[in-house]
Amino acid sequence: MTARQVLVVDDEIGIRELLRDILQDEGYLVTLAEDAAQARQMRAHHRPDLVLLDIWMPDCDGISLLKEWGNGGLLNMPVVMMSGHGTIDTAVEATRIGAFDFLEKPIALQKLLKTVNAALKHGEHLPKSDMSLAHLGKGAVIGQLRLRLEQLSKLKTPLLLVGSPGCGVALCARFLHEADTPWLELTEYGKLASMPLELLEQHRDGLIFIPEVADLSKMEQKGLLMVLNKAAKYGIRVVCATTQPLPQRVAEHLFDVQLLQLLTATSLSVPALADHREDIPDLISAMAMVLTESGETEYREFDIAALNALRNADWPGNLAQLESVVRNLMQTTLGEVIELDDVNRVLQQFAPVQAVELPPPLPLVDMEKPLREARDDFERLYFEHHIAKTAGNISKVAEQAQLERTHLYRKLKQLGIKTR
Secondary structure (H helix, E strand, O other): OOOOEEEEEOOOHHHHHHHHHHHHHOOOEEEEEOOHHHHHHHHHHOOOOEEEEEOOOOOOOHHHHHHHHHHOOOOOOOEEEEEOOOOHHHHHHHHHHOOOEEEEOOOOHHHHHHHHHHHHHHHOOOOOOOOOHHHOOOOHHHHHHHHHHHHHOOOOOOEEEEOOOOOOHHHHHHHHOOOOOOEEEOOOOHHHHHOHHHHHHHOOOOEEEEOOHHHOOHHHHHHHHHHHHHHHHHOOEEEEEEOOOHHHHHHOOOOOHHHHHHHOOOEEEOOOHHHHHHHHHHHHHHHHHHHHHOOOOOOOEEOHHHHHHHHHOOOOOHHHHHHHHHHHHHHHOOOOEEOHHHHHHHHHHOOOOOOOOOOOOOOOOOOOOOHHHHHHHHHHHHHHHHHHHOOOOHHHHHHHHOOOHHHHHHHHHHHOOOOO
């Protein structure tokens, strides 16, 4: 079994070295930091299994550092606070922020070992590093988004999140999810039509998140309407998201007007990455940390020129695209530091292809054929287009064509079109 890693943060060299010797004798791997700046740098590069953190340090007190890690999504390991002249109020404050326990100096050997052992066992049940709303940034745009979500967290009403693809709607939904309650990110939309009541029963007092309501069929929309109307009875919060203009889909008879009215009663716009570019350096650091701690890559720093280039680049795919580029850079850069040349190398791979002027398209249907044959050719092209567009979902093809499904199957058979 790999030895557990403990980070000891204390400005007194005697205490640091004493704790290191004791813990090393117990089989732990111990790293030392003499102040908050060192501890901050070490945490950015690696997630220890446990942190022993002194409260009183010259550059930044331990409580402030604990808050900083919590606000930055870095407090996913147990932290035990230490103080030579602590008070009950300080211990309560540290525990409220997220500390596991509080040790008063001088620390008795048995008390130290018992607390370390308990903290490490507690750490086994903590979630591993992952992106969260805390990682989105510290700028005004994200600050306002967080405040609105905090205000909405007090309610159980349905919420519609609206934003461009990849903007982070799932992180907003996760923010609203209460710890130790059921969570469902529903991607099998057919369950809304076939088992809406079972979904409610299985996720009592939890949160159901639907990533794209515009993709729901008419039957699935009816199932969602039932879920929304009965959610309060089951103590469930329903969060939906869309990248599509739903009123337009209503006008096209593709979306239920009653469902739209219910969803838009409470809606929130999630900003695109272009709206908070100042947060991109912090986002990159968070993404690099998550990739490192998940074991996908070794940690690499980004120099200033590399960060500036990424901040000024275009990100039509928002967070999802930025994360793909960061992963690519972390995995393919040869040195320990990611530089401007590395960023240019990767960004060029995603540069848009120069448009080439094409000749005018040939008619899709032979206009010289008899009307019946030409009509069959057109219908064949029409149905093949919509079958490909919906990945073979015959229900959605029937909705688009406004045909009964049995009529549609007969038509496809007549035209010689095979379905899965």
